Amino acid sequence: MNILEAKKIHKSYGNKFNKQEVLKGLDISIQEGEFVSIMGASGSGKTTLLNVLSSIDKISNGTITIDGKEISDMKEKKLAEFRKNHLGFIFQEYNLLDTLTVKENILLPLSITKTPKNDAAQKFDAVAKELGIYEVKDKYPNEISGGQKQRTSAARAFIHEPSIIFADEPTGALDSKSASDLLNKLSEMNQKRKATIIMVTHDPVAASYCSRVIFIKDGQIYTQLNKGEETRQTFFKDIMRTQGVLGGVQNEH
Numbered sequence: 001m002n003i004l005e006a007k008k009i010h011k012s013y014g015n016k017f018n019k020q021e022v023l024k025g026l027d028i029s030i031q032e033g034e035f036v037s038i039m040g041a042s043g044s045g046k047t048t049l050l051n052v053l054s055s056i057d058k059i060s061n062g063t064i065t066i067d068g069k070e071i072s073d074m075k076e077k078k079l080a081e082f083r084k085n086h087l088g089f090i091f092q093e094y095n096l097l098d099t100l101t102v103k104e105n106i107l108l109p110l111s112i113t114k115t116p117k118n119d120a121a122q123k124f125d126a127v128a129k130e131l132g133i134y135e136v137k138d139k140y141p142n143e144i145s146g147g148q149k150q151r152t153s154a155a156r157a158f159i160h161e162p163s164i165i166f167a168d169e170p171t172g173a174l175d176s177k178s179a180s181d182l183l184n185k186l187s188e189m190n191q192k193r194k195a196t197i198i199m200v201t202h203d204p205v206a207a208s209y210c211s212r213v214i215f216i217k218d219g220q221i222y223t224q225l226n227k228g229e230e231t232r233q234t235f236f237k238d239i240m241r242t243q244g245v246l247g248g249v250q251n252e253h
Contacts, residue, residue, distance in 0.1 A: 001031065001032050002029045002030065002031055002032070003030055003031065003032040003034075003066065003067060003163055003164060003196050004028070004029070004030040004053065004064070004065070004066050004164060004196075004198075005028075005029050005030075005063075005064070005065045006026060006027065006028045006029075006052075006053060006062065006063070006064045006065075007027055007062055007063050007064075008025050008026075008027065008061065008062040008063070009023050009025065009026040009027075009028070009049070009052060009059055009061075009062040009064070010023055010024065010025055010059065010060045010061040010062055011023040011045075011048055011049075011052055011057070011059050011060050011219075012060045021219060022045045022048045022219050023045050023048055023049060023052070023059075023219045023220075024218070024219040024220050025062070025220070026049065026062075026216075026219070026220060026221055027221075028049075028053070028214065028221070030164070030196060030198060031196075032194070032196055033190070033194040033195070033196055034196055034197075034211055034212060035186070035187065035190040035196075035197045035199070035209070035210045035211050035212075036197070036198050036199070036210055036211065036212045036213070036214060037199050037200075037201055037206070037207040037210040037212070037213045037214070038050060038198065038199070038200045038201075038213075038214050038216060039200075039201060039202065039204075039207055039213055039214070039215050039216070039239070039243070040215055040216035040217060040222070040246070041217070041246060041247060044216045044217055044218065044219070045216050045218075045219040046200050046216045047168065047200055049200075049216060050166060050168055050198065050200045052064065053166070053198065054087060054089065054164075054166040054198075055071050055074075055079055055082070055083055055087065058072075059072055066082075066086060066087075066163060066164060067086055067163040067164075069082065084109070084112055084113065085113065085160070085162070086162050086163040086164070087162050087163065087164055087165075087166065088109075088156075088157030088158060088160070088162040088164070088165040088166070089157055089165070089166050089167075089168075090150070090153050090154050090157050090165065090166070090167040090168070090170045091153065091168055091170075092168055092169040092170065092172040092173055093173060094141070094146075094149045094150055094152070094153045094173075095153065096141040096149060096152060096153060096156075097141075098140065098141050098142060099140075100140075100141075101137065101138050101139065101140055102128075102133060102136050102137050102138070102139055102140075102141070102144065102148075102152050103124060103128070103137040103138065105141070105152055105156055106124055106127065106128065106137075106152060106155045106156045106159055107120055107124055107159070108156060109156060109159055109160040110123065110124075110159060110160055113160060115160075123159050123160075123161075124137075124159065127155045127158050127159050128155055130185070130188070130189060130192070131151040131152075131154055131155045131158075131185050131189075132151060132181075132185065133148055133151050133152055133155060136148055145178065146173060146174055146175070146178055147174055147175075147177075147178030147179075147181055147182060150170060150171075150173070150174060150178070150182050151181075151182060151185060153170075154170070154182065154185065154186065154189075158189060158193070158195065161193070163196065164196045164197075164198060165195060165196065165197045165198070166198050166199075167186070167197060167198070167199040167200070168199075168200050169200060169201055169202070170182060170186075170199060170201075170206075171183065171201065171203060171206050172201075172202075172203075176205075179203075179205070179206065180205075183205075183206055183209040184209075186199075186209065187209050197210075204236055204239040204240050204243060205236065207236075207239050208232045208233075208235045208236035208239060209232065210227065211226070211227050212224060212225065212226050212227065213225045213239055213242075215242060215246060217246060222246065223242060225238055225239060225242060
């Protein structure tokens with residue numbers, strides 16, 4: 001079943017005298033439980049695509065449907081409510097609140113939705129243990145490592161069991177060991193919880209943890225790779241080859 005369907009997505013910036021078309025009529029379908037990576041060179045439109053799919057930014061034309069609800073026409077108040085209940089976010093820079101403990105940061109989405117205390121405690125215990133941060137639950141963000149911060153951010157995204165988790169360069173600020181720890185955890189959560197994850201990355205190692213990689217070029221889908229039964233190492237080589245054809249992929253801010 002498709003959890004997300006985007007049809008004929010256009011996104012432009014500027015005015016009619018100076019218009020920059022970033023997305024040029026993309027069609028994307030994401031199945032429930034997929035772990036999908038979006039890749040592309042700097043300026044290809046991959047970050048813009050993630051922003052419009054996740055409702056952070058509005059599309060210029062087209063339709064986006066998540067969990068059977070069309071979000072492209074939703075008014076801001078309804079959209080905020082939808083985002084709160086159905087979407088989770090993992091950002092490159094963690095976006096944790098320094099004045100709250102790890103536990104308090106993770107529980108934020110449940111406090112907003114007024115989840116009963118016992119339910120919240122059970123959900124917290126489960127997600128914090130799965131992501132290996134239960135033992136640092138009473139520490140503050142400035143007292144833990146970058147890897148632990150990003151796993152805290154991931155726990156906050158997973159705790160309210162959203163329809164889709166959007167991850168924007170989640171390993172961008174991490175060293176290679178912390179990055180592989182996070183990606184292994186995301187992969188486990190994807191399989192165990194059947195969580196749908198859409199991740200933008202410039203890193204072929206990170207993309208190799210996914211089940212499908214969508215390559216964007218000049219605001220359109222260039223090609224897609226499916227992992228299928230391949231090992232992660234073989235899939236990594238396929239991704240590298242495709243990157244080579246694209247002319248290399250650099251980080252995009």
